[in-house]
Structure formats: structure tokens, C-alpha cells
Amino acid sequence: GAVVSQHPSWVICKSGTSVKIECRSLDFQATTMFWYRQFPKQSLMLMATSNEGSKATYEQGVEKDKFLINHASLTLSTLTVTSAHPEDSSFYICSVRGGSGRVGEQFFGPGTRLTVL
Amino acid sequence: AQSVTQPDIHITVSEGASLELRCNYSYGATPYLFWYVQSPGQGLQLLLKYFSGDTLVQGIKGFEAEFKRSQSSFNLRKPSVHWSDAAEYFCAVGANTGNQFYFGTGTSLTVIP
Numbered sequence: 001g002a003v004v005s006q007h008p009s010w011v012i013c014k015s016g017t018s019v020k021i022e023c024r025s026l027d028f029q030a031t032t033m034f035w036y037r038q039f040p041k042q043s044l045m046l047m048a049t050s051n052e053g054s055k056a057t058y059e060q061g062v063e064k065d066k067f068l069i070n071h072a073s074l075t076l077s078t079l080t081v082t083s084a085h086p087e088d089s090s091f092y093i094c095s096v097r098g099g100s101g102r103v104g105e106q107f108f109g110p111g112t113r114l115t116v117l
Numbered sequence: 118a119q120s121v122t123q124p125d126i127h128i129t130v131s132e133g134a135s136l137e138l139r140c141n142y143s144y145g146a147t148p149y150l151f152w153y154v155q156s157p158g159q160g161l162q163l164l165l166k167y168f169s170g171d172t173l174v175q176g177i178k179g180f181e182a183e184f185k186r187s188q189s190s191f192n193l194r195k196p197s198v199h200w201s202d203a204a205e206y207f208c209a210v211g212a213n214t215g216n217q218f219y220f221g222t223g224t225s226l227t228v229i230p
Binding site: 041 | 148149153161212220223
């Protein structure tokens with residue numbers, strides 16, 4: 001399977017600032033990546049699907065202007081939380097869709113914990 | 118609509134006892150099925166997966182799961198639980214086409230000595 005990394009693993013920021021989270025596919029060219037958010041004691045909720053070279057597709061209720069996604073290469077997708085507020089504090093996890101024969105599988109990064117003060 | 122149900126929000130077992138975590142899915146085609154474990158503050162770790170073939174799947178850490186198409190279930194089992202198994206467990210369903218991937222709400226496992 002694919003190895004996925006995220007950076008940073010945790011970040012603390014002040015309210016109103018922007019934070020960028022990187023998701024890298026280390027050994028696999030990923031045309032499609034996904035961004036999830038997980039609140040404490042809850043399951044993962046899909047935020048958006050990131051497609052290399054095109055605009056991301058956002059799930060209903062996710063503000064695309066607040067959560068900016070850029071998938072500029074086959075190995076890197078970034079999520080920028082703009083003008084972060086305390087309610088944006090969460091665990092953000094990215095994933096990579098499997099390749100041929102494994103399209104239905106996703107490989108997950110270790111997650112990034114965002115705390116907004 | 119596709120969905121994944123984990124009926125048990127929280128389960129407590131004694132160390133050494135057997136464990137079964139339930140997962141039911143609703144999906145129109147043949148699903149890809151997964152079980153993940155998540156320790157507090159950590160990411161997801163894949164325990165096992167089912168794509169096709171033998172319906173009894175062996176995973177890491179002594180876990181196994183059985184795909185029962187007639188019951189739309191993919192229950193996770195372990196014959197003897199260790200204290201280190203205490204964590205959150207998620208069942209998930211993926212589609213063999215498209216991007217759909219659905220998580221259950223999770224089952225929190227507590228292991229008592």
C-alpha cells in the first residue's frame with residue numbers, strides 16, 4: 001500500500017491566523033487525495049476530495065473559501081485553514097486513493113491536530 | 118444509500134476474554150470492507166481488509182473478521198484481548214469504483230484487568 005505522511009503532526013495557532021497542512025504520498029503517485037476531519041470521540045467526516053491539477057470537490061456544509069485545498073503534484077496536497085477559529089480545532093487526516101485494482105481502498109496519513117486559541 | 122453501522126458505541130471486556138465488534142453495511146454492490154484501530158491522539162491503523170475470496174480474513178495483532186453477505190456484516194473478532202487493545206475501532210466500506218468510502222461511528226473498547 002501507499003505510505004502517506006502529514007506535516008505538521010500538530011499545530012497551535014491564534015484565532016484569525018491561517019494554517020497550512022501538508023499531505024504527501026511518499027511512494028505512490030496519487031491523482032486523488034482526500035481530507036477528513038475528526039472531532040473528539042467522533043468518526044471521520046470527509047471534507048473534500050482533492051484532484052491533482054483541478055479544483056477540489058467539497059462535501060456539503062464545508063466552506064471552500066475557508067478550507068483551501070491545493071493538489072499541485074501527484075505527491076502533495078495541502079489544506080489551508082484560513083482565518084482559523086477555535087471551532088476549527090480538530091484532527092485533520094488525509095488519505096490517498098489506491099491505484100489500479102485497489103480503487104476502493106484508501107491509505108491514511110497519521111493526522112494533524114490543530115488547536116486554535 | 119450506502120452506510121456503515123456499528124451498533125455498539127462502547128464495549129468493556131476483561132483482559133483475556135474474547136471480543137466481537139459488530140459492523141453492518143448497506144451497499145448496492147460488492148463492497149470492500151476494512152477495520153481500523155485508532156489509539157487516543159493517533160491516526161488510523163489498518164487491522165484487516167476484505168476485497169474478495171475467503172470470507173474469513175486474518176489481520177494484524179491477532180484480529181480476524183468474517184464477511185457474511187447474507188447478513189451484510191463484517192464483524193471483528195479476537196479470541197483473547199490484551200490491555201493494549203483498548204482503543205477506538207472503526208469499520209469502513211469502500212467502493213470498487215469512484216471515491217466513496219464510508220466510516221462507521223466507531224466502537225470504543227475498554228479492557229479491564
